[in-house]
Amino acid sequence: MSEDTVQLYQKRIPIYPRSVKGRFRNLKTGIMALAYVVYFLLPWLRWDRPNAPDQAVLYDLPGRHFYIFGLTIQVQDIFWLAGVLIIFAILLFFVTGLAGRVWCGYFCFQTLWTDLYMMIEHWVQGERPARMRLDKGPWNREKIVKRGATYGLWLLVALWTGVSFTAYWVDAPTLVVELLTGRAPYAAYFTTFFLTATTFVMAGLAREQVCVYMCPYARFQSAMFDHDTLIISYEQQRGEGTKGRAKLGKGLKTREERQAQGVGDCIDCGYCVQVCPVGIDIRNGLQYQCISCALCIDACDAIMDNQKWPRGLIRYTSENALNGRKTTLLKPKTVGYGVILTAATALLMWSVLTRSPYTGTVEQIRQPLYTQLSDGGIRNTYEVKLNNKLTAPMSVGIRIEGLAGATLDMDGMERIELTPQERIKLLARVQVPPVEGGKAAGDKVTFVIEALAGATAEPIRREVPFYAPASN
Amino acid sequence: MSDPKQNAQQKPGAVQTTGHAWDGDLQEYSNPLPRWWLWCFYGTVLFSVLYWIYYPSWPVGESWLKGVGTVNYTVTDKKTNQVQEQEYRWNTRSLLAADLTEAANNEQRKAMLAKVKAAGYDQIVKDPKMMEFVRSVGKGLFGDNCAACHGRGGQGVVGMYPNLTDNDWLWGGGMDRIHETLVQGRKGFMPAFGAALKPEQLDDVAEYVLTLSNEAKPGEAADRGKEIFHGPVGGCYYCHGADGKGIPSQGAANLTDKIWAIADVPAQKTLQDKKAVLKTFITNGVNNTRIMPAWKGRLNDDDIKLLAVYVHQLGGAQ
Structure with a gap:
């Protein structure tokens, strides 16, 4: 029993990633730049929209409208959001099965913001050895200034991240003015504060711990791997040879010398370990902490180029390829995900493209179920709900069909002008004349709701029950 | 994924174990919490x-323990009409009250109420937005004040409370008439003819009245009844009119239509039963049973106006 050595809690082991240059670093920087341009500038883009806010992308929660460029999404179309989420989920499965943790390595906001924070850190405090020295050193003037500058810059980025996020939900220029003058609503301050705090903590302090301890995707993406999935791997055979890896030394300078001695190509420089943002050694094989950022590939390639040895000691490969088997990409799983992805995307597109410019529903008022009129005729009443989904006025006509002799009375509101985005409830009375000895008339009536001006669309037809006493 | 055992072998001590071995080789990894x-x-x-x-x-x-949190909202004193902000302890009820008095919806409601207040009846009826508001608010007012007698949907109870959803109005269906009914109330009255008419005369009058709405076929009895109805003996035409269509100014019923507010004629199967139920009312009259209370003083003018429009649209324009 050595229970006293068991640690229940563990302090974070600090990681000081070294910077690296290479094609994957460039790709990551490119994606990052593009993502930041979109994220930070999109709320400021204007869009000409009569009778509605002029922000290109605006999620107007109090007004119950989402504005996305030319598309205005109403509350009742919110199921499109479910469609988008389903598509994203399947896309994640599809890509992960095929190419591993591409999302984690290149696109995840945790990766992007951590990357940016590391760049700031590197810019202020210098390269890995300098940062390690600073971290271990005493709290002198240099440390206070450099740490302070880093945290200050981080906080600025976090703050602007928070403001930008909030700007997607309210008019951006108004928000900034209101935030500065203290007149913004409580929710705006809270959202900005929350996003600022989480950005600072997650990207500045928690970093890889988010992926390792908090992120559910990180864990379940591993479950989608198979032997054909693209992974980043160290080629053990080439790197270790028969006698293992060894540093460059006397008699171990060239590849030929090393191979003659049974030593592999890995010169054990540790560069791949130093650049790793999650602090693992890729040479130990595939690990759940690995976010597939490919920076170790860049590191190793740089060393190999330097040695004028072929690249690819660490590379994108698959388990099958590593073991000398063929990598099959066209598998039932991949095809299945592909088919579902295509179908879901097509369905969502179809739904968005064929959306109606207005909605109309008819509901019977069931108290009383029917009314007998003085001439013996029967009347049913209905509530007609109309919603103009356009940001322009339109006029709508309502008529009935399918019930013999029935007349519609809506107090002159059979044709109604709807203001932009107006929703309204109208009362409709349908009455049939008396019928000698028997049931008054049919038991269904169809309301036809047509766009008469301001929009072109198929008329909406609503068949609703018409109740009449069995005999009168 | 990587085999942790292999990992441990490559980097000794990388994954700690609890240090206890069961059954010789069974060990437990210790992964400390951050x-x-x-x-x-x-x-x-x-x-x-x-x-x-x-x-x-x-x-x-x-x-x-009441907690130290508070909720502030404005309260209007019903008697003095004074508006003042008050502080309440935090609970969901005061949150709801604050929401009801200060939420954006309530501001919209106030604006709409002011618009309806300022508008005339003709304007309200033609305006879809105002009518939507009237139906929404009126439903609540009607439910609170009127539904006890007239029913939730205004359908009434035959023989007791008039149906407000049909197009027959005892006291007139114009907006001003409905308003008057609400403000001052109504009292339905019909004298008893049990003493004035002989049983066979009662029978004849009943048969005649039924012919007016095609519930009975014309014949000798009906002809005799007609004489009583239009003559000095019965004198029914004083109130129900020479054509039997009633006089709304005094709440006298229209006898020629299919709607029976007091005697439930349509529910009876045979002519005898129909006459019997009719004769009950001719014999005994209607007195102190058909009373609509006056709402002036019980409801404010705005509510009465809203209710007048609401009741009017229940039955349809007249």
């Missing part, structure tokens, strides 16, 4: 303590 996780846990404990202090929490005897 330290910050522990601090988060302590943070939640602290949060719960602050939560207990701020919000109503523990039961104490017959009462409970």
